[in-house]
Amino acid sequence: MGPTAAQEKEEEEEKETEMSGGAGGAVAETLLQVVAEVSALPESRGPLRQMCCDLARRVKLLAPLFDELRDDAVSLGPAELRGLESLYAALAGAKETLRSVNDGSRLYQVLRPQKFQRLFLKATESIEEALGEISLDKLNVSDEVKEQIELLHAQLHRAKESMDLRDLQLSRDLNRALNEGHCDPTILKRISEKLQLKNKNDIMKESVALHEMVISSVGEPDVSVEEMSSLLKKLKDCSLLEDPTSASIERKTSFAKHRSPVIPDDFRCPLSLELMKDPVIVSTGQTYERSYIQKWLDSGHKTCPKTQQYLSHTAVTPNFVLKSLIAQWCDANGIELPKTQGGHQDRKPANNSDISRDGINILLQKLANGNQEAQRAAAGELRLLAKRNADNRISIAEAGAIPLLKQLLSSPDPRTQEHAVTALLNLSINSDNKGIIVKEKAIPEIVKVLESESMEARENAAATLFSLSTVDQNKALIGEAGAIPALISLLCQGSPRGKKDAATAIFNLCLYPGNKVVALQAGIVVHLMTMLDDPGASLVDEALAVLAILASIQEGKVAIAHSDPTPVLLKLMKTGSAQVRENAAALLFSLCSGVEENLEAAKEGGAEEVLKELVETGTERAKRKAGSLLGLICQAAEASVSDSAKT
Structure with missing residues (x-):
């Protein structure tokens, strides 16, 4: 029936x-x-x-x-x-x-x-x-x-x-500061106080924020950049008057400008022998000042001036790392940052991407058809570009980079493999790109990278899987691809950063019920308990978090109970940080809820004394968990007395 x-x-x-x-x-x-x-x-x-x-x-x-x-x-x-x-x-x-x-x-x-x-x-x-x-x-x-x-x-x-951001006094002060050539220092000081722009460091941060706002604007900003820059300069001059130390630093910097420090060779253009303002890389990997190498190319030359190698293409790529180092060196030596000249400007193009579509296509051609060295270099370029900003990630994906990077995940060259998986990690920050990566069936290939020889590639593969797993439907796909055993291996063998990446990915994947069983079958509990019992371990929080997720199913409670967790958890509840004590109490409560054997083990291990102390000194959540567990112990004791009386 x-x-x-x-x-x-x-x-x-x-x-x-x-x-x-x-x-x-x-x-x-x-x-x-x-x-x-x-x-x-x-x-x-x-x-x-x-x-x-x-x-x-x-x-x-x-x-x-x-x-x-x-x-x-x-x-x-x-x-x-x-x-x-x-x-x-x-x-x-x-x-x-x-x-x-x-x-x-x-x-x-x-x-x-x-x-x-x-x-x-x-x-x-x-x-x-x-x-x-x-x-x-x-x-x-x-x-x-x-x-x-x-x-x-x-x-x-x-x-x-009641929401109102207007400050009438500040509005009047700003109006006067913007419209008067020589503003009263008292007014500038009031503005500095209100905006918390009191010293050189504050002014520098504001200058960077203003610059970022301008270059990220689509079209012209809705304020006058010239007026804001002028006001910022007035506030800077005012802060120097107020802070003699900063003024002294400015004077030293001014003096340093006249000392003409020796320019490092790597910062000089091989053609002009001058400090580079806008360094770019040609296809041979050499770096030149943009204006000089462009003149060389425009004259019909097809070779690299320094190495005399034939150029596989004439596109140039900005060398952002070197440009940043030059900027730091200039700042440290009191030298005004060089300004680019000619038609090329520092300001980003309208779509805010650091590289044109043609430039991306050239890199993709190298991925598809280049030799191993060319593929490695192109994957490395895309890795850096995808890291820099959101528009690059969109442009690179739209150009069709993801399928080509997926193919390189199986490259025999470890460095190329590392660049490819890291480029996918950076691209996956964009939610649409996550979908493309999954659609291209890249997950199994990323899992294979988890088993490669390069530790950095393994770490970045783990981080990529975590990024993809933030989309709920991907959790099952990643688990089915065999990621969890490979992540557990990284959790045991990896560097500190690799272990943390692995633990974070495992935690997120185990939010899907099916992956909890896979992790338990792969023997994760033993490794997590070892981390809890290691005095020098730095992943106690992560291990407790994963154990708490596993303890939400019966199989997890049984597996954790077999590892005799009570002594370790009680020790953590005594000596751990506030967060560790809280999480240890929550895990022990979860293990004891509805499981008499675990509750008895906790009582025999001396849990009552530790729990009473936690009720007094723990966080709010720790107090709740400790109080609830004490309640379970009391109920069990009362039931035992009642049973004895009946007998």
Whole structure:
């Protein structure tokens, strides 16, 4: 006799709940990661400091909610998951707003207050609306957390109505400073105080931010760059008057300019023998000043002036590394940075890419048809270009580089293989490129690189798989390609950086339930426990995080219990950092929930004393976990007494 309709419905609901629970844990982890990233941002010191502090503080207030949801994700239904996904999008937007303000020009922020008011308003509205989609009554969280979220929701609503970035005094001061040739130093000092541009270092950062804003603008910026540069110079002069030390440094720098230090040979153009202003690389790998090598090529020469080798093509590629070194040397020696002359300018083209489509196509031809040396050089160029900025990543992918780089993952030359996998890593920062990489079936080839001889290639392959695994549907594909055993091997044998890359990738992959079983079958628990028991290990946090993910399934609890984890976890709860103590308590609670043998082992190992101390001195989450585990121990003791009485 088959199952009834009611039984089938019940089974379907159980299955949906189980799936929601797995997804819920992943969403909660992702949300906590965003909160951590917001917390890690430096505190804003500019004119929008209060707005940034308020927004960051409100984001951080959500952490206890995500903590509790991560610990009990099974209670999340599809509707709650959708609400949390909306909240993730809102928090990611808020993080981007805070980051752009921290990295941006302070002068621009005060000259365009309405623009930034709209940014903060949008971030605040998005979080408020996302919280409104979540029914707190349907979440299995404490009353304390519910109260906190309700208060936060009300704060966000009020914040929308009271958002105003205008500072009338500052506006008047800026107007006078911009329009008066010789501005009153008192006014400039007030502006410096408000914008926190008080010393040479602050002025330098503002100059860099202003420059980045200009070169990344599509078309002309919506402010006068000349006016902003002029104002910045006035503020710099004012800061030097206020700071005699800086003024002294300026005088020394001025003196240094007249000493004419010896220019390093590598910084001289082989043709002009002068300091290079705009170094570029030709196909033989030699570097020249752009204007001089261009004249050489325009005259019909087809060879490299220095080596006399025949040039396979006449395209030149900017040598960004050397240009940066020249800039650092000039700064250290008090020499004004050389300015490029002629038609070529430092400013990026309209699409903000560092290289033209023709230049990219030439590199791709070398990937496809060049000899081993040419392929290695071209892959290295693409690796650097893809690292530099978002527009390069788009241009390189659109030109068709990904299939060619995928082919080079199986190159017999270790350096070419390393360049290819690192170029794919840099390209994968773009979400669309992730899809292209997967569509080209590059994942199995990346996994093979994990087993190569080059440690750097293995590390970057692990980082690439982590990048791709941030898309949920890729987690299963990466697991099926055999990545987890190879990552475990790197976790055991790699350099400190390689081990960290491997642990991070494994953690992310194990958010998919099927990969947890694969990791357990590959024997990961033994290696993770070894890391916990190693006094010199630097990956205790990562090992605890992966173990906590594995402990969310029954097979994981059993495997971890067989390794006798209680003594190690109790030791960590006594001597570890606040974060380690918290995570160790959470893991031990997970292991003991519903498993009498583990609970008995914890009690016999002296857990009660350690847990009582943690309740007094731990973080909020550590206190909750320690208190809950003490409750389980007390319940077990009461049940034992009751059973004895009945006997």
